[in-house]
Amino acid sequence: MQTMTNKATVTLPSDEQILITREFDSPKHLVYRAWTTPELVKQWWSGRRGTVTSAEIDLRVGGAWRYVMLASGGHEVAFHGEYREIVPDERIVNTEVYETPEATDDDAAVNTVTFTEHDGRTTLTILTELPSKEIRDLIIDSGMEGGMQEGMDLLEQVAISLR
Amino acid sequence: MTHAYIGIYGAGVARAATTADAFNAVAEPRRRQILDVLAGGERPVNELVARLGLTQPQVSKHLRVLREVGAVEVRDEGRRRLYRLNGHALKPIHDWVKGYEHSWSERFERLDVVLADLKTQEEGHADHDEQGDRDAAQR
Numbered sequence: 609m610q611t612m613t614n615k616a617t618v619t620l621p622s623d624e625q626i627l628i629t630r631e632f633d634s635p636k637h638l639v640y641r642a643w644t645t646p647e648l649v650k651q652w653w654s655g656r657r658g659t660v661t662s663a664e665i666d667l668r669v670g671g672a673w674r675y676v677m678l679a680s681g682g683h684e685v686a687f688h689g690e691y692r693e694i695v696p697d698e699r700i701v702n703t704e705v706y707e708t709p710e711a712t713d714d715d716a717a718v719n720t721v722t723f724t725e726h727d728g729r730t731t732l733t734i735l736t737e738l739p740s741k742e743i744r745d746l747i748i749d750s751g752m753e754g755g756m757q758e759g760m761d762l763l764e765q766v767a768i769s770l771r
Numbered sequence: 772m773t774h775a776y777i778g779i780y781g782a783g784v785a786r787a788a789t790t791a792d793a794f795n796a797v798a799e800p801r802r803r804q805i806l807d808v809l810a811g812g813e814r815p816v817n818e819l820v821a822r823l824g825l826t827q828p829q830v831s832k833h834l835r836v837l838r839e840v841g842a843v844e845v846r847d848e849g850r851r852r853l854y855r856l857n858g859h860a861l862k863p864i865h866d867w868v869k870g871y872e873h874s875w876s877e878r879f880e881r882l883d884v885v886l887a888d889l890k891t892q893e894e895g896h897a898d899h900d901e902q903g904d905r906d907a908a909q910r
Contacts, residue, residue, distance in 0.1 A: 614883075616875040618868055626871075630879050634886040638893070642885045651885050655878035 626736040636725040639732060640697045643721065649675065656680075669694055673702065689716060698723055704736075715739065793863045796840045801825065802833045809843060809856040816852050 616630040632639050642648045646663040654660045658679040665673045674688035686707040693701035703716035720735045797803050801823060808814060808822050820830050834854060837843040841860035846853050 614879070616872055616879050618872040618875065628875055630875070632879075632883065632886055634890055638886055638889045639882075641889060642882055648885050648889075652878060652881035655874060655881060657874070657877075 621735075624738045626738075628734040628736075630732050632730045632732060633728075634730055635728055636723040636730040637697045639730045640723050643723075643732075644700070653677070654679075667691060667694060689719075692718070793840050793842060793861050796837055796842050797861070797864065799833065799836070801829075802837055805830070805833055805837060805854075806842065806856060806861075809854060813853050813855040816854060819854065 614631045614633075616628055619627045619629075621627050642652065644665060644667050646665050649663040649665070650660040653663065653675060654677045658677045658681075660675060661678050661684070662674070662676040664675075665671075667673075669691055671691045672688060673691065674686065676684060676686045678684055688705055688707060689703035691700065691702045693699065700719075700721045702719050702721075703713070704719055705711050705713055705716045717739065718737045720733075720737075722733045722735075724731045724733075797806065804823055805819060808819060814822075816827070816830065816834070819834070820827050823830060825833075834843060834845075838845065841857055843854050844857050845855075
């Protein structure tokens, strides 16, 4: 039974990395299943931002994945990549490209997802490593111009100065 | 699956293309160093020069960029120019990270629901299995 809401934490270990950590009140084989089964991915991956209209998962090394989301605003966004490493219930390494007219597979980020179980609960970590080219794309995509880790490091200082 | 959402979720804080903003200001390692030093409190410019091992003109150039985005403020005290950190100017960075975190939290909340279903199903199967075992034992 889900009795508490766990918070996702985002940290920026280096300028080109984003690390997301979240704990789930479920054993890791279930978290892994929800992460890698298309019908299940469709149920959660879009968050509150829209609906997943397509989730293709060829879960083997060298296999491809592609997700399409119909965002609430009415536009479609798609992502795809390739699996590089698969350790069932433990770890997945995959590439990821946000599909835009300009994007090529050279722009792929590499995600390392780990599932660690402790007392029936699972800690999920997603480490995203961006090629430097992506950093540049981020400028366009999000207004982020690098310096992310430092942005995070500065957060505490910001918090202090806002007191 | 992950970073791409910076694109979508980051749109909320998208801004006009300009170099004069907090993100750009902290993208330069030396400027981050300056901010780190100033996080410890107000400092005169000559101390920043000494701490960073740069020339005064180099430090002044970085300080100018930081001042333009409001990340540092300056005041004169006698013959000294004192610089201090202004955290408010860095809030866009804070907001961006928080927005990203929030987006993932929403996604994970839905994943929680999926997982709760899976657990229920699994427990259901286990019950069936036990019932099956009992039935088999009785036969």
